[in-house]
Amino acid sequence: MRILEFKNYYYKLNSYVDNYPKQIVRHQSQLVERYQEVDFKNLVDLASLDMRLRYIIIKFCLDIEHSIKLNIMRSITYLENEDGYKVVQRFFSYVRQTSKIKDPYKKMMEYLSYDTYRKLDYDKYEQNTPIWFLIEHIQFGNLCWFIEFYYNTYKIDEFKELSKTVRFVKNIRNKAAHNTPILNNIVLKNQIIGNNKSVLITQYAKSLGIRKQSLDKRLSNYNIHDILAMLYVYDKIVVNKNMRARRIDELNAFMEYARKNKHIYDERFKSVYNFFSEALANY
Secondary structure (H helix, E strand, C coil): CHHHHHHCCHHHHHHHHHHCCEEEEEECCEEEEEECCCCHHHHHHHHHHHHHHHHHHHHHHHHHHHHHHHHHHHHHHCCCCCCHHHHHHHHHHHHHHHCCCCCHHHHHHHHHHHCHHHHHHHHHCCCCCCHHHHHHHCCHHHHHHHHHHHHHHHCCHHHHHHHHHHHHHHHHHHHHHCCCCCHHHCCCCCCCCHHHCCHHHHHHHHHCCCCHHHHHHHCCCHHHHHHHHHHHHHHHHCCCHHHHHHHHHHHHHHHHHHCCCHHHCCHHHHHHHHHHHHHHHCC
């Protein structure tokens, strides 16, 4: 009870039951589908691991976001016959053409207007928005949209692969940032079917030495696929060696911590653990 009172709450702990198979049981003369019996300590341990993993993912994604913004600003500086204002105008036109958003500036930047200090800048740049202002304040989901626009419009090779994979980073980043469980269905398979798996991420996983049998099983899980996509994008765009070394150390420490209660987990969880162990061994 102290765990529920001070460390977690029932709804979140119960979400980790999704990792366990259901079975048909008789209840009040009827056959009903229920989860198999799960030891409470398994759910508590998964919740603890999940919290640690989410914090690490947020750090990875902050590094990715920072590096993407640096790369965009550097790239735009070298565009011929363009300036930052024109790029923003083109982007807003692209948003209007590909969505139902009529006022992209308001949609993306309005949150600034609720801050007394930043409202001055919001009003100042509404009619003529410089690229540095947009990139400084754009949120991650819209940044992914900008990358899609930037590659489709200017065909700069540096952003080709990123335009195809950054949305997967957004998925896992949003779950971590919004405190959504990631390990609640981590052993499930066949969530991603056929060609819906990213070819780039599949090829990257192979380059890390992950066995094909393990690859086919585990990359069909949404969260595993998106975590691997995060590692791929990080590998491609974050050039700071010290930053990279810190993140790898944090992941390895997490993997070591996850072994603490390995005796309470079945082979499905061990298979997921081995998948990431193989990936990190060559990362």
